[in-house]
Amino acid sequence: MQIIINPVKDKWPGIIKRPAISHDSLQEIVEQIVNDVKQNGDEAVKKYNLKFDGVEQGSIQVSEQEFLEADYLVSDELKKAIVMARGNIEKFHMAQFEETRKIETSPGVFCWRKSVPISKVGLYIPGGTAPLFSTLLMLGIPAMMAGCNIINVCTPPGKDGKINPVILFVAKMLGLKSVYKTGGVQAIAAMAYGTSSIPAVYKIFGPGNQFVTAAKQRVSMDGIAIDMPAGPSEIAIYADATADPSFVASDLLSQAEHGADSQVLLVASSREIIEKVQAQVSFQVKNLSRKEIISQSLQNSRFIVMEGIEDAFELLNAYAPEHLVIASQDAEQLADKVVNAGSVFLGHYAPESAGDYASGTNHTLPTNGFANTYSGVSLDSFMKKITFQQLTREGLTGLSVAIQAMAEAEGLDAHARSVSIRLTQ
Amino acid sequence: MQIIINPVKDKWPGIIKRPAISHDSLQEIVEQIVNDVKQNGDEAVKKYNLKFDGVEQGSIQVSEQEFLEADYLVSDELKKAIVMARGNIEKFHMAQFEETRKIETSPGVFCWRKSVPISKVGLYIPGGTAPLFSTLLMLGIPAMMAGCNIINVCTPPGKDGKINPVILFVAKMLGLKSVYKTGGVQAIAAMAYGTSSIPAVYKIFGPGNQFVTAAKQRVSMDGIAIDMPAGPSEIAIYADATADPSFVASDLLSQAEHGADSQVLLVASSREIIEKVQAQVSFQVKNLSRKEIISQSLQNSRFIVMEGIEDAFELLNAYAPEHLVIASQDAEQLADKVVNAGSVFLGHYAPESAGDYASGTNHTLPTNGFANTYSGVSLDSFMKKITFQQLTREGLTGLSVAIQAMAEAEGLDAHARSVSIRLTQ
Numbered sequence: 001m002q003i004i005i006n007p008v009k010d011k012w013p014g015i016i017k018r019p020a021i022s023h024d025s026l027q028e029i030v031e032q033i034v035n036d037v038k039q040n041g042d043e044a045v046k047k048y049n050l051k052f053d054g055v056e057q058g059s060i061q062v063s064e065q066e067f068l069e070a071d072y073l074v075s076d077e078l079k080k081a082i083v084m085a086r087g088n089i090e091k092f093h094m095a096q097f098e099e100t101r102k103i104e105t106s107p108g109v110f111c112w113r114k115s116v117p118i119s120k121v122g123l124y125i126p127g128g129t130a131p132l133f134s135t136l137l138m139l140g141i142p143a144m145m146a147g148c149n150i151i152n153v154c155t156p157p158g159k160d161g162k163i164n165p166v167i168l169f170v171a172k173m174l175g176l177k178s179v180y181k182t183g184g185v186q187a188i189a190a191m192a193y194g195t196s197s198i199p200a201v202y203k204i205f206g207p208g209n210q211f212v213t214a215a216k217q218r219v220s221m222d223g224i225a226i227d228m229p230a231g232p233s234e235i236a237i238y239a240d241a242t243a244d245p246s247f248v249a250s251d252l253l254s255q256a257e258h259g260a261d262s263q264v265l266l267v268a269s270s271r272e273i274i275e276k277v278q279a280q281v282s283f284q285v286k287n288l289s290r291k292e293i294i295s296q297s298l299q300n301s302r303f304i305v306m307e308g309i310e311d312a313f314e315l316l317n318a319y320a321p322e323h324l325v326i327a328s329q330d331a332e333q334l335a336d337k338v339v340n341a342g343s344v345f346l347g348h349y350a351p352e353s354a355g356d357y358a359s360g361t362n363h364t365l366p367t368n369g370f371a372n373t374y375s376g377v378s379l380d381s382f383m384k385k386i387t388f389q390q391l392t393r394e395g396l397t398g399l400s401v402a403i404q405a406m407a408e409a410e411g412l413d414a415h416a417r418s419v420s421i422r423l424t425q
Numbered sequence: 426m427q428i429i430i431n432p433v434k435d436k437w438p439g440i441i442k443r444p445a446i447s448h449d450s451l452q453e454i455v456e457q458i459v460n461d462v463k464q465n466g467d468e469a470v471k472k473y474n475l476k477f478d479g480v481e482q483g484s485i486q487v488s489e490q491e492f493l494e495a496d497y498l499v500s501d502e503l504k505k506a507i508v509m510a511r512g513n514i515e516k517f518h519m520a521q522f523e524e525t526r527k528i529e530t531s532p533g534v535f536c537w538r539k540s541v542p543i544s545k546v547g548l549y550i551p552g553g554t555a556p557l558f559s560t561l562l563m564l565g566i567p568a569m570m571a572g573c574n575i576i577n578v579c580t581p582p583g584k585d586g587k588i589n590p591v592i593l594f595v596a597k598m599l600g601l602k603s604v605y606k607t608g609g610v611q612a613i614a615a616m617a618y619g620t621s622s623i624p625a626v627y628k629i630f631g632p633g634n635q636f637v638t639a640a641k642q643r644v645s646m647d648g649i650a651i652d653m654p655a656g657p658s659e660i661a662i663y664a665d666a667t668a669d670p671s672f673v674a675s676d677l678l679s680q681a682e683h684g685a686d687s688q689v690l691l692v693a694s695s696r697e698i699i700e701k702v703q704a705q706v707s708f709q710v711k712n713l714s715r716k717e718i719i720s721q722s723l724q725n726s727r728f729i730v731m732e733g734i735e736d737a738f739e740l741l742n743a744y745a746p747e748h749l750v751i752a753s754q755d756a757e758q759l760a761d762k763v764v765n766a767g768s769v770f771l772g773h774y775a776p777e778s779a780g781d782y783a784s785g786t787n788h789t790l791p792t793n794g795f796a797n798t799y800s801g802v803s804l805d806s807f808m809k810k811i812t813f814q815q816l817t818r819e820g821l822t823g824l825s826v827a828i829q830a831m832a833e834a835e836g837l838d839a840h841a842r843s844v845s846i847r848l849t850q
Contacts, residue, residue, distance in 0.1 A: 081830035088530040088824075095528045096538075103520045105513040105785035113521075116764050118798050134831060166834055202798040221642065223654055225798045244850070250843035257839040284846075288839050335813060339541050346815040349847055353840040354816060357831045358824045360530035361812040373543050373627040373650045375810040385800040387786040388760060390771040391779060399513075399783045405506035406559060406782045409591055414682040414713050415778040418675035421709075422774055425669070 001298055003274060005305045015302060016319040018231065018263065018368055026214045033185040034192075034218055041195035048186040053127075055161045055181070060197045062163060062171075062179040070168035082137070082170060085358040089141050092360030096379035108395025115383045118225075120150040120199065122191035123176075124206030127156035127183055131164035132207075138362050138377065139205050140174040146382035150199055151176055152191050156183025183208075185215040192219035203227070205377065207364065227377055231368030234263035235352060236321035236341075238312060238334070239273050243327035247348060248273075249280030251325050254353055256297040257290040264301035265319060267312050274303045313337040320371040323352050340372045397423055426723055428699060430730045440727060441744040443656065443688065443793055451639045458610040459617075459643055466620035473611040478552075480586045480606070485622045487588060487596075487604040495593035507562070507595060510783040514566050517785030521567075521804035533820025538810045542572040543650075545624065546807060547616035548601075549631030552581040552608055556589035557632075563787050563802065564630050565599040571807035575624055576601055577616050581608025608633075610640040617644035628652070630802065632789065652802055656793030659688035660777060661746035661766075663737060663759070664698050668752035672773060673698075674705030676750050679778055681722040682715040689726035690744060692737050699728045738762040745796040748777050765797045822848055 007015055036044040042060060049055045102112045123139040126132055136153065143151045153176050157163055163181055171179050180198050182190065188208075194200030203225035204216055216226045235255035239248045252264050268274045281298070285291050306312035313334070316324060320340035328334055331346035338344055342365030343355050355361045364377035391399070400419050407415035432440060461469040467485060474480045527537045548564040551557055561578065568576045578601050582588055588606055596604050605623050607615065613633075619625030628650035629641055641651045660680035664673045677689050693699045706723070710716050731737035738759070741749060745765035753759055756771035763769055767790030768780050780786045789802035816824075825844050832840035 078830050078834050081827035084824075084827040085831065088534065091530045092528050092536045095526060098523075101520060103517050103785065105516045109513065109779075109784050111517045111785045113803070119764070132835060134835060217646065223793070223795065225795075229648055246850070247843070247847055250839070250846045254837070254839040254843045257837055284839075284842065288842070289836070290839065294839070332815065338811065339544070341811050343812040343814070346813060349816045349818050349821040350814050351821075351843040351847065353828050353832055353837075353843050354534075354821065354824055355812075355814055356828075356840060358827045359534050359814050359816065360528065360536045361814055366809075368648070370648065370650075371809070371811075373809060376812060378538070378810065380805075384791075384796070384798060385803065386763060386766050386796075387768040387780075387801060388771060389768070389775050389780055389784050389786055390757065391774045391784065393774050396774040396776075396779065399509075399779055402506035402509040402783045403778050403781075405503050406510065407778055409503050410557060410559060411714070412679070412682055412778075414675070414679040414709075414715065414719070415781060417709065417713070418672070418679045418776040418778050421675045422672055422776065425671075 001278070001301050001303060003303045005271065006307055007304065012315055012318060015304065016315065019261070019300070026211055030185050030211065030214045030218050034189040034215065037186050037189035037195065038193045042197050045182050045186045045190050045195060048184065049157070049182050052184055053156050054159050055157050057161065057181065060180050060182055062168060062181060066163070067168050067172050070165035071172065073165035074169045078166065079169065082173070086137060086141065086173070088358055088360035089137055090145065093142050093145055093379045106395060106398050108392035108398060109389070111387065111389045113385045113387050115385050117147040117383050118203050119148060120201040121148045121382060122152040122154065122201040122204045124187060124204060124208055124212060125153060125155040125167060126208050126212070127158065127164070131167060133164065133166040133170045134357050134363065135206060136167055136170045138364050140170065140176050142377065142379045143382050144174055144176070146379055148382055150201060151178065152198060152201055153179040154182050154187035154191060155179070156187070157181040185211050188212060188215035188219060192222065192224045205364070205381070227364065227381060228366050228374045229368065229370055232261035232263060233258045234321055234367055235323040235325065236265040236267065236316055236319055237325040237327055238267050238316060239277065239327040240269040241273065242329040243273065244348060245273065245276035246280045247351070248277045248327050249284055251351055252277070252281060252301070253284055253288065253294060254351065255323065256294040256301070257288065260293050260296035262297040264298065265321065266301070266303045267306050267316060268303070269307060269309070269312070271305050274305060278303070320369045322365045322367045322371060325350070325352060342366050342371045342376050426703065426726050426728060428728045430696065431732055432729065437740060437743060440729065441740065444686070444725070451636055455610050455636065455639045455643050459614040459640065462611050462614035462620065463618045467622050470607050470611045470615050470620060473609065474582070474607050477609055478581050479584050480582050482586065482606065485605050485607055487593060487606060491588070492593050492597050495588070495590035496597065498590035499594045503591065504594065507598070510562060511566065511598070513783055513785035514562055515570065518567050518570055518804045531820065531823050533817035533823060534814070535816070536812065536814045538812050540808045540810050542808050543628050544573060545575040545626040546573045547577040547579065547626040547629045549612060549629060549633055549637060550578060550580040550592060551633050551637070552583065556592060558589065558591040558595045559782050559788065560631060561592055561595045563789050565595065565601050567802065567804045568807050569599055569601070571804055573807055575626060576603065577623060577626055578604040579607050579612035579616060580604070581612070582606040610636050613637060613640035613644060617647065617649045630789070630806070652789065652806060653791050653799045654793065654795055657686035657688060658683045659746055659792055660748040660750065661690040661692065661741055661744055662750040662752055663692050663741060664702065664752040665694040666698065667754040668698065669773060670698065670701035671705045672776070673702045673752050674709050676776055677702070677706060677726070678709055678713065678719060679776065680748065681719040681726070682713065685718050685721035687722040689723065690746065691726070691728045692731050692741060693728070694732060694734070694737070696730050699730060703728070745794045747790045747792045747796060750775070750777060767791050767796045767801050
């Protein structure tokens, strides 16, 4: 943990710098697996599933039987929790539907946009140390709501060849029938180019390790869209004198447990707050099961005293965190100062874990500073907007002088002619 | 021109196939220029401006004097046309602002999204055979409207070292003060990494030739966002017996004049229509100034008879054209069948050139089949959405059982703890 007091602006770039992530060293192996899957399809997928996940596979696709088995293994309590979360996520994403509105830009000139689902999408759900069924809720709900026709779910099987039962329960509950037992580069390549088992898609969503990220970047060069560039998960917290240090510490810890590469940044209005939070971190960490991971990720954390509130938010905006907690009784007013962040948690009763699971917002968010440019996943991510226009003869007449003057100035006389020919008949 | 009658589905992939565009051969030179600009900044930019555009430069940035000179050179008629187009484009894009709406997903749980401008953007305006000041309208208007702080405009100078005066007039009119006289790979690299003259940006917009496209793709690997992948411009037209063949021909020609690589696809409900359109094309082309380019691009055009209307639109959706004209008196009903297209022109009085210049829709649209996944440029392209959430104590209490059950099932007990600690005090 590094403590920094009222840093001058020259020091900011160093403070907000993320560890450099280079995928260069992975490129060769990613390229090889991608090409193998492109050429050899399912056979290559199974080969890498055996090699990396130690799984000898029959069918790659999850069977009805496997869905049924999984259903027995999930407790009613957890099912109830998931159904509750689903309700909130649906409610928030449903409000993102945009109604088509015809705009009459000039008399007789009508223009509008229509949202249409991307017909084929792929969702990647990582396995690893924590099976993230919540990510399947966050991606599967808007995908189904948008009305995508083909929705592939790929997730790596465990050593026993099985998918985490909660992931299968969520898939079945959402109506996602096409779940494939494969992860890593081979899963991304299979969804990008298609195999006999796994249909090709236009856009691939979901988090993953460095190999998955490099694979998504690689297939994007071939025109497959991806949700966003990805890096390790991160949180920034602003805490003032009204913050409860034990709450702040618990939020820092919940971020830190994600992985050894998680990023944690605390900006506080006084040194005293930082000292209290540190004491709470030391106290709370003892009883946590992932304390090894936490202590690793806390080594990279930065605790910064910023006495000026404007400076504090300027620094936070420069950092552009994935998650931003504003631990202050003035959180709502301070929220106006936020211009770069993925998702913002206001006040004392909005821990990051609310948004991770159940408040309704999406938890698939831009990391690595990309919150300055990218939005998190939303219903929009699964749709595209087509513009339409319809003109009456009078409408075209009204625009004709302008179109013809501009087309001629651009040296495009066929453009001008396509107007005049319509109006001289 | 190739005529195809009622093709069976097996033949469709061949019919809708675009010429393969490979940037591989350009990669080495793009990489070299990008690295040179990254290391040597303005000096490298000027070197390549001299090498490729034959321009010996003083300042890269357009001066106030140059803006004033340009203003004298643009006719009042053209200025009036541009002001008219601007009004319509502003009206349509203004309607794209989204109001912030707080959603109470559960009692005491409030979630909302706020649209915030991307603070630094770059607009690339190609030079070449036609100086596309209309593209500056289409990119500059939403960029200014979104409220982006830094808006770079890069466009290549002519042999005389000057920028087309209409481009400078449009820039000044829109309030775009930072216009830089550079094009090609060096302009993209300068905007991506910054030089002493040209500030670095987060997202780069605009069309360009194969080098520009390859450069955008290259810098996107370093985390610079780009508007969309690009290919040659294209149109598809659906014409039934109610279409006027002379109008249809004029639309085909206006697309064909963009460049020798432009794509033209006509789907008609009978052979008779195609023959009439062909006769009109031959007749109309004679008087056009860009007939060389047109005859080249028409060589790649495809005229397809599709008697079944469902098949016709299935084929058109599979093609996913940048521009789709529905030349039919039933255009509005047929519009419902469109699921993949950039922008759609309905009926007899909506030529593509209306949308290119003045109706209000944006003309920066997905090409090369990417309309199946991407939207055209809109106000959204210059903003990102941040999610916010605020919970009352009661709100968090209501979610607590669900969050804790899910966090524990994912093995993340610090997540669970960040809820319980808030509710036990």
